[in-house]
Amino acid sequence: MAAGFKTADPLEYHRSFLKENCRPDGRELHEFRTTTVNIGSISTADGSALVKLGNTTVICGVKAELANPSVEATGKGFIVPNVDLPPLCSSQFRPGPPGEQAQAASQFMADIIESSEMLQMEDLCIERGKLCWSLYCDLICLDYDGNLLDACALTMLAALKNTRLPKVRVNGETGAPEVDLGKRRGLKIRRHPVAASFCIFDDSVLLVDPAAEEEQLATARLTVVTDEEGRLCGVHKPGGTPLSGERLQELIGRATVRQKEIHRLIDKVIKSIV
Amino acid sequence: MIMSDAIFSRPTHTFDGMMEECSPSTVSIREFGCEQNLLSRSDGSASFIQGNTSVLAAVYGPAEVKVSKEIYDRATLEVIIQPKVGLPSVKERAQEQCVRETCEASLLLSLHPRSSLTLVLQELHNDGSLLSCFLNAGCMAMMDAGLPMSCLFCGVTCAIHTDGTIITDPTAAQEAESRALMTFAIDSKEHQVMMTSTKGSFSVQEMQQCIAVSQAASEKIFSFHRESLRRRYSKSV
Amino acid sequence: MKETPLSNCERDFLLKAIQEKKRLDGRQTYDYRKLKIMFGTDFGCCFVELGKTRVMAQVSCELVAPKENRPNEGIMFFNIELSPMASPAFEQGRQSELSVKLNRQLERCLRNSKCIDLESLCVVSGEKVWQIRVDVHMLNHDGNLMDAASITAIASLCHFRRPDVGIQGDEVTVYSPDERDPIPLSIYHMPISVSFAFFQQGTYLLVDPCEREERVMDGLLMIAMNKHREICSIQSSGGIMLLKEQVMRCSKIASVKVSEITKLIMKALENDKTARKAGGKCGFAESMPQERITALKKDETAVEMTDVTERANDIVLNAEVPPQTSQSLLVPLPGMGQVGKDLQNSWGIEEYYQDEEEAFNSDEDKQTMMEVGEKQKVHEDVVEISDSEEDEVVILQPEATDRAHKKTSSSSHLKEPAKSKKRHRK
Numbered sequence: 001m002a003a004g005f006k007t008a009d010p011l012e013y014h015r016s017f018l019k020e021n022c023r024p025d026g027r028e029l030h031e032f033r034t035t036t037v038n039i040g041s042i043s044t045a046d047g048s049a050l051v052k053l054g055n056t057t058v059i060c061g062v063k064a065e066l067a068n069p070s071v072e073a074t075g076k077g078f079i080v081p082n083v084d085l086p087p088l089c090s091s092q093f094r095p096g097p098p099g100e101q102a103q104a105a106s107q108f109m110a111d112i113i114e115s116s117e118m119l120q121m122e123d124l125c126i127e128r129g130k131l132c133w134s135l136y137c138d139l140i141c142l143d144y145d146g147n148l149l150d151a152c153a154l155t156m157l158a159a160l161k162n163t164r165l166p167k168v169r170v171n172g173e174t175g176a177p178e179v180d181l182g183k184r185r186g187l188k189i190r191r192h193p194v195a196a197s198f199c200i201f202d203d204s205v206l207l208v209d210p211a212a213e214e215e216q217l218a219t220a221r222l223t224v225v226t227d228e229e230g231r232l233c234g235v236h237k238p239g240g241t242p243l244s245g246e247r248l249q250e251l252i253g254r255a256t257v258r259q260k261e262i263h264r265l266i267d268k269v270i271k272s273i274v
Numbered sequence: 275m276i277m278s279d280a281i282f283s284r285p286t287h288t289f290d291g292m293m294e295e296c297s298p299s300t301v302s303i304r305e306f307g308c309e310q311n312l313l314s315r316s317d318g319s320a321s322f323i324q325g326n327t328s329v330l331a332a333v334y335g336p337a338e339v340k341v342s343k344e345i346y347d348r349a350t351l352e353v354i355i356q357p358k359v360g361l362p363s364v365k366e367r368a369q370e371q372c373v374r375e376t377c378e379a380s381l382l383l384s385l386h387p388r389s390s391l392t393l394v395l396q397e398l399h400n401d402g403s404l405l406s407c408f409l410n411a412g413c414m415a416m417m418d419a420g421l422p423m424s425c426l427f428c429g430v431t432c433a434i435h436t437d438g439t440i441i442t443d444p445t446a447a448q449e450a451e452s453r454a455l456m457t458f459a460i461d462s463k464e465h466q467v468m469m470t471s472t473k474g475s476f477s478v479q480e481m482q483q484c485i486a487v488s489q490a491a492s493e494k495i496f497s498f499h500r501e502s503l504r505r506r507y508s509k510s511v
Numbered sequence: 512m513k514e515t516p517l518s519n520c521e522r523d524f525l526l527k528a529i530q531e532k533k534r535l536d537g538r539q540t541y542d543y544r545k546l547k548i549m550f551g552t553d554f555g556c557c558f559v560e561l562g563k564t565r566v567m568a569q570v571s572c573e574l575v576a577p578k579e580n581r582p583n584e585g586i587m588f589f590n591i592e593l594s595p596m597a598s599p600a601f602e603q604g605r606q607s608e609l610s611v612k613l614n615r616q617l618e619r620c621l622r623n624s625k626c627i628d629l630e631s632l633c634v635v636s637g638e639k640v641w642q643i644r645v646d647v648h649m650l651n652h653d654g655n656l657m658d659a660a661s662i663t664a665i666a667s668l669c670h671f672r673r674p675d676v677g678i679q680g681d682e683v684t685v686y687s688p689d690e691r692d693p694i695p696l697s698i699y700h701m702p703i704s705v706s707f708a709f710f711q712q713g714t715y716l717l718v719d720p721c722e723r724e725e726r727v728m729d730g731l732l733m734i735a736m737n738k739h740r741e742i743c744s745i746q747s748s749g750g751i752m753l754l755k756e757q758v759m760r761c762s763k764i765a766s767v768k769v770s771e772i773t774k775l776i777m778k779a780l781e782n783d784k785t786a787r788k789a790g791g792k793c794g795f796a797e798s799m800p801q802e803r804i805t806a807l808k809k810d811e812t813a814v815e816m817t818d819v820t821e822r823a824n825d826i827v828l829n830a831e832v833p834p835q836t837s838q839s840l841l842v843p844l845p846g847m848g849q850v851g852k853d854l855q856n857s858w859g860i861e862e863y864y865q866d867e868e869e870a871f872n873s874d875e876d877k878q879t880m881m882e883v884g885e886k887q888k889v890h891e892d893v894v895e896i897s898d899s900e901e902d903e904v905v906i907l908q909p910e911a912t913d914r915a916h917k918k919t920s921s922s923s924h925l926k927e928p929a930k931s932k933k934r935h936r937k
Contacts, residue, residue: 030833032851033851034849034850034851035849035850035851036847036848036849036851037847037848037849038846038847038848039846039847040846071574071685100367100370100371101371103364103367103368104364104367104368104371106364107364107365107367107368108368110364111473114473115454115472115473115474115475116475117475219379220379222470227475230477230478231475231476231477232472232475232476232477232478232481233474233475234472234473235456235470235472235481236470236471236472237467237468237469237470237471238371238372238374238375238376238469238471239372239373239374239375239376239377239378239379239459239468239469240375240376240378240379240468240469241379241468242379242460242461242463242464242466242467242468243466243467243468244464244466244467245467245482245485245486245822245823245826246826246829246830248467248481248482248485249478249482249826249827249830250830250831250833252478252481252830253830253831253832253833254833257833257834257835260835261840261850262850264840264850265840265848265849265850266848268840268842268848269842269846269847269848272842272844272845272846272847272848273845273846301813301814301816302811302812302813302814303811303812303814304811305808305809305810305811306808306809307799307801307806307807307808307809308806308807308808309799309800309803309805309806309807310805310806311805312805313563313565313596313650313651314563314651314653315597315598315599315651315652315653316596316599316651321799323799323808326552330596330650332596332650334512334595334599335512337512337599338512338513354594354595354603356592356594356596356648358556358569358646358648359569359571359644359646360571360644360646361604362603362604390512392512392595392599394594394595394596396567396594396596396648396650398551398558398567399551399552399553399556401552440816442814478827479823479824479827482822482823482824482826482827483819483820483823485823486818486819486822486823487814487816487819490814490815490816490819491814494812494814498807498809501807501809502806502807505804505807506804506805508804509804
């Protein structure tokens with residue numbers, strides 16, 4: 001019966017839950033799903049992490065490659081995040097070149113790195129103008145159940161925290177790089193930006209950490225990225241229901257609480273492995 | 275690191291001194307202009323100019339929709355942003371998403387089920403505040419096409435200078451030397467925030483100030499919207 | 512979106528009018544539409560209006576490695592974008608037949624005619640040369656895109672300035688416009704394309720066809736020529752046979768048109784130069800026709816900031832602070848952590864944990880394995896009591912129950928995955 005109701009009128013189905021201040025998956029309106037982080041999931045990558053946010057699963061592998069710095073910024077390395085939404089994660093995605101959502105997510109990840117200054121590009125430079133690291137962060141969604149941005153941001157942060165780069169020395173005579181794979185050093189992560197997503201249902205009800213179906217039916221989506229100092233590194237609301245400043249403030253408050261929680265989680269996980 | 279520390283610790287006390295610091299020239303929107311109905315092929319078109327930044331927008335529709343994109347209870351809106359040099363990249367995709375979802379919220383799409391609307395935006399010159407110019411041009415073009423909308427919207431970009439002052443409608447040079455950049459879309463009904471897109475990090479207070487400034491600036495833009503429409507229809511009534 | 516079809520009566524009407532030497536817009540057979548050339552604020556940015564056809568071009572440059580077979584030459588790259596803005600029939604990101612045709616014709620007109628000194632674009636032989644890229648955007652399609660594109664492209668190339676470079680040893684420095692004045696390209700001549708449309712198997716001829724005329728024409732002849740009356744490229748399409756005299760006549764008309772257009776481009780360039788020198792405003796923003804009622808301009812306006820700070824502070828201070836949730840945080844094994852309300856997960860982390868433990872006591876492992884076999888047998892025997900689910904849980908999840916005995920607190924979570932497996936089996 002319930003399944004039939006859900007298919008026939010998904011909007012009304014969700015409304016009947018929201019009337020009772022709960023959600024179809026049993027959560028309260030302001031409750032995040034269970035978040036699980038696993039680091040070092042891929043042994044061949046220089047850093048990796050797997051995150052589950054309810055059913056949404058994202059895996060990230062960081063691959064470090066030696067590259068030549070660009071002419072404009074000789075003292076800086078590169079970091080290239082890429083979000084992949086393969087057909088395996090949801091039937092709504094088709095094989096082929098990345099769709100709009102995947103591209104927008106990739107751009108958002110790049111924006112988080114740049115805005116939060118979590119990593120200084122200067123740290124990735126090995127020798128000025130000659131050699132630098134280029135970090136490829138490949139984020140692959142394995143199971144899509146909404147709130148991709150939160151999951152991706154967390155996975156990327158955990159993977160970068162887990163990344164250990166080998167020691168590289170430039171040979172003075174030949175100019176060729178010598179990589180010592182035995183000696184590895186972790187990256188210096190200066191800030192911990194954490195994303196928290198919300199959606200607005202029926203122009204009024206606020207839902208935290210929306211699932212795929214809630215996301216689709218929502219009238220607005222919003223992602224707030226905060227760091228440990230309570231600064232905002234990104235407020236991304238692509239459109240939808242207009243919100244007042246007061247309403248935004250409430251969301252920012254929730255995002256700050258979430259940041260603390262996730263920061264604690266990541267710290268614990270990283271410590272547990274050492 | 276030392277540098278950034280200095281910047282981050284600063285804003286808390288610049289707030290009080292804000293009003294003195296802001297010379298009137300920084301809190302203004304550049305001269306802006308708009309021409310509607312300038313393309314012959316499209317159903318609606320507009321060019322929008324903010325200072326030297328200019329954008330051309332064209333709207334097609336409501337028209338036949340591809341079966342794969344058809345939505346049974348409303349129109350499908352597609353937004354295409356064309357950069358001036360090269361092919362559209364990931365950055366343009368992200369901007370397209372912002373513009374599309376803002377338009378979707380203001381258009382009454384359920385009045386045209388199973389049809390397609392296309393908004394094409396062409397960058398003509400980028401001298402800062404490009405995303406807000408895209409939004410403004412898009413809104414004018416949709417008005418020109420006579421699409422039913424529940425409200426108008428406008429885009430306002432605010433930059434926070436390294437010394438903590440807020441600049442509205444920044445030029446490319448001002449954007450380059452700012453430490454944070456925020457673009458808001460404001461609706462005409464209650465002057466609330468429809469879209470935000472930010473770059474750089476900033477405090478909560480700074481953001482609330484920028485929203486307040488954008489809301490004040492949006493009133494100027496909406497009065498411009500009305501004035502230009504009044505002028506446009508002055509001879510047909 | 513599909514192109515609106517042209518009805519038969521429209522087609523007949525157009526053809527009849529052409530027979531009577533009349534055109535839709537009142538032009539004569541050999542008349543070119545009104546041509547307007549404007550330059551943008553950037554160097555190398557040009558807008559052209561040919562009647563209602565509108566085209567924009569932007570030239571950009573980049574230092575790249577040269578082609579292997581031409582180490583001393585710069586590279587020219589042309590890209591015509593048939594943006595959906597120009598016509599609903601154009602699709603984004605798809606190479607249509609028309610765009611390939613226009614791109615090739617533009618290349619033939621501007622690259623193969625050797626109108627630009629490519630050798631002057633070489634910085635370090637075999638290593639670094641300038642790549643000049645011309646992006647031509649169609650903004651409104653009202654026929655004769657080729658002529659408009661060629662005029663826009665050559666005008667923007669003439670307008671373009673590339674940054675100056677300095678070479679010290681093997682280091683190449685690119686100077687910004689503030690340090691050293693940018694340098695114009697060296698252009699030998701300006702090829703301009705002129706199009707002729709033929710109707711009724713070449714009986715009638717029109718210069719500069721508009722979109723409607725293009726749709727009923729039988730063939731098209733495009734002649735690219737410079738002001739010295741040198742033909743740079745000639746291309747006939749549409750499969751009509753032309754007589755020698757017809758081609759001669761067209762080339763004569765083209766030479767007249769080309770000299771007119773060249774003069775106009777030179778004048779536009781001159782105007783832009785004087786405007787820039789005078790420090791006046793230039794570019795697209797200035798070229799907006801303000802006398803039209805569809806256009807409006809507003810001067811710089813100040814925004815009141817009187818109560819902004821107070822309002823922002825009010826919002827921040829009055830905001831409700833959400834409760835600091837102290838949610839359970841769990842690190843079940845190194846490198847894994849979980850946060851959430853009831854820590855339930857389809858992953859079944861506890862089971863994984865169990866696996867790790869089992870690695871130490873393989874004896875117990877064997878034992879449980881045997882148990883599985885035995886109990887499954889039992890299960891097969893007593894099919895009818897399949898409702899006693901607790902027993903089944905034991906059968907299918909020996910490790911799980913094992914664990915449940917050890918750690919009673921976790922047993923409630925383990926029911927979930929076990930049950931789901933049961934359903935699968937059925």
